[in-house]
Amino acid sequence: MNILTKLLLWLIPVVLLAWLWFGPWYPSWEHLFCPQCHAEESEDGTAAGQEEDVLSMPLGFKWDDPTPYTTDAFAGFKKDILSKMNKDNLLEITGFYFEEEAKPAEGDNLGFARAAQLKGLFADGIAADRIQVRARVQDEYDGVRTKYFKGADFRWVEVEKKDEVVAVDTFPDRTIIRFPYNSSERIKNPQIEKYLKEVAARIKASGEQIRLTGHTDNKGEDAYNTELGRQRAEAIRKLLISNGVPDAQVAADSKGESQPEASNDTEAGMEQNRRVELRLIKKN
Secondary structure, eight states, rough: OHHHHHHHHHHHHHHHHHHHGGGGGGHHHHHHOGGGGGGOTTTSSSTOOOOOOOOOSEEEEEEEEEEEEETTTEEEEEEEEOOTSSOOEEEEEEEEEEETTTOSSSSSOOOHHHHHHHHHHTTTOOOGGGGEEEEEEEEEOOTTTTTOOOEEEEEEEEETTOOOOOOEOOOOSEEEEEOTTOOOOOOHHHHHHHHHHHHHHHHHHHEEEEEEEEEEOOOOHHHHHHHHHHHHHHHHHHHHTTTTOGGGEEEEEEEETOOOSOOTTTHHHHHSSSSSEEEEOOOO
């Protein structure tokens, strides 16, 4: 056996033993031996080299955060909204929120907090008493916790006369039906009858599902309001079934007072909160 062979036979076990001892500790020492392999984290927890989400719209929001984030395009976005103001209409700002978001220290939900901050951004273009803030819960979707999202909606509404009530209010993702105080009887209005008949005809043809959610103002105990909300949703459900919608295609539940759309500090706000929300779910 020559010297080279003896040397190799000696080195192999030495290298093996060194690796068995050193290997498990390597991750702890990696930043010393390979600084470029060790991605340092930034103060906000984003790994170095990882791209942060970029706001690509004039106005956006982040998860658990009421702060409105804007781009240079926001000035034009705001100008376009204010251009639709007439001598007496009101600007309704609706802040969106998700049930899974943390509740703010003050207020019912982040929807109100977002709308309130936006009201401040519009204060230089319209009197504060001509802005109404609203809140509306949204269904969570993929990516919303890590990316900017649309957190608000704007629309102009005409001032209602004292003897007028908007019985059916239609939005892109839902329709709202109003109810009188402490009642499970909907506001008597031909508009509601017409709308429910149209929905029934559509559902019978499309096979879509209907989800009804009853809501109340904050007067009364939680349990009472939850039951009152359920009765309101059930009343609309029975009307739809009487118009020919199959029982299996209509689901009714209640959120009671837990998801106000408007502030319960005013009579007008409580009136907005006494409602049933109707949402159409596409057939799978």
